[in-house]
Amino acid sequence: MAESARVRFAPSPTGELHLGNVRTALFNWLFARHHNGSFILRIEDTDVARSSEEAERAILEGLRWLGIDWDEGPGKEGSLGPYHQSDRLAIYRSHATRLLDSGLAYHCYCSSERLEEMRREQRRRGRPPRYDRRCRALTDADREGYESEGTEPVIRFMTPRQGETSFRDLLRGEISFANDTLDDFVIMKSDGYPTYHLASVVDDHLMEVSHVLRADDWIPSSPRHVLLYRAFGWDPPHFVHLPLILDKAGGKLSKRQGDVSVADYKQNGYLPEALVNYLALLGWSPGDTQEILSAEDLIDRFTWDRISVSPAVFDLERLNWFNRWYIRHLPVDRMAHAVAPYLREAYGREEQSEDTAYSPAEWLKLLVDNVREEVDSLGQIPAHVAFAFIDELAYTGEAAEAMRAPAAGEVLAAFVDKVRSLEILDIAAANTVLQNLRALLKERRNLGAREVMFPIRAGLTGSVHGPNLAAVIALLGRDRCIRRVTQLQSSFSR
């Protein structure tokens, strides 16, 4: 590819940033970065009723969070802007007029009621729903009549009745459509805004887009776009249609079954690098067995010819695996920073370090470092560390059983003794305590490791599962450990 790579992501701000859209954005971005080209962000806000600034903000925020940056677009006006289609209406109008003047487009005054009725009838007769081109044959008198009634027309493209229109998809080769399966589609709406077809073709040309990477479901529209390029006398860009992302049920990924918006994943504690890594591998592969790929790796290795053509099912389990990997490998201070908001939300505070051997920051890091291996996402962390924030423990059945063990009382008493004798209870000291306790009780009562560890863990946390026990002890600190166990002992003796 000798020519420069200019690609774009062109979302319409009508809702959340959808995973499918993100994947499209990601592939475009990787393509641009790999080829040292440009990645353009264009906001397709031509649907006045559905577009909102809030949705646009969410999209920009989502992209930024994922690290997908743009070279031209909102906040980065380049020479080929503006990058909101609503700011380009004059451009579309003049181009529509050009087609009108050259007889390749015409005004259509048909009401939406008539069009709906027409389509209903066509479907009823088992015919494909298509515009019947009635307004192609309007006389000047007809037109004047409509105009005097105040009817605002749309502008339709005059699609050839005969022949076929084909285009080359880089991955699939030649795809052709018989022109009679296309109809005279609308290019300008009656509110003066262009439709997607016109706007995207005009913009892609004017913004000098070299490659259009977009989702599969655009294939049926592509011949219309090719027709428009030709009508304007332009060369179409290269097309690469990306396979759709399907849900578990095999349909197009949509709301209702699970989270589909990036904001949801962000909120639930998925790391951007995990999402990027997972999404990059949905419909693309590096060609070897490497699974963990950083953004740099992806940029380095991304080429369009390794994009697959068959649809891919979104698999949360696999995303979770990537997220777990990145959670485990993130530097601990970054992890602490990322986890803090979740703790604050759940407990109103992000640490509980008073009366421990640690500073607040150290305490948080110790906590995070010891719990990170147990969760799929950051959002699950608060539930795993309740023992460190809440003193009223709810004991699980297993925990109660562990404390009912014959030696449990003796184990806990010995534990409190050891802890009481300490000045500083950090993780090293806690480990020493546990080691000594094991040796002592092995000698005295021939107890195994579990018989020692389980009652202590259960008494301290209310559960027999959880982070490393020495860490638990260090996180609670000397006084809380003693308090929890003695409370337990008094309730037993009652």
Added chain:
RNA sequence: GCCCCCAUCGUCUAGUGGACUAGGACACCACCCUUUCAAGGUGGCGACGCGGAUUCGAAUUCCGCUGGGGGCACCA
């Protein structure tokens, strides 16, 4: 209904006529490790949709079928 796209383990995929008793990853199962859970290690389960054709030889090429998906708006 019409048009278009797609088809390898349950899922993501490698594979571009012979190196395929089809490789890797997720999930699942077993074992090991172990201070619980997890992580890690080892092993296991598990796929070329069907039928023709081309070829000495097809997962790989061609045709048909079947199946799945998408599109058919003054939404993108």
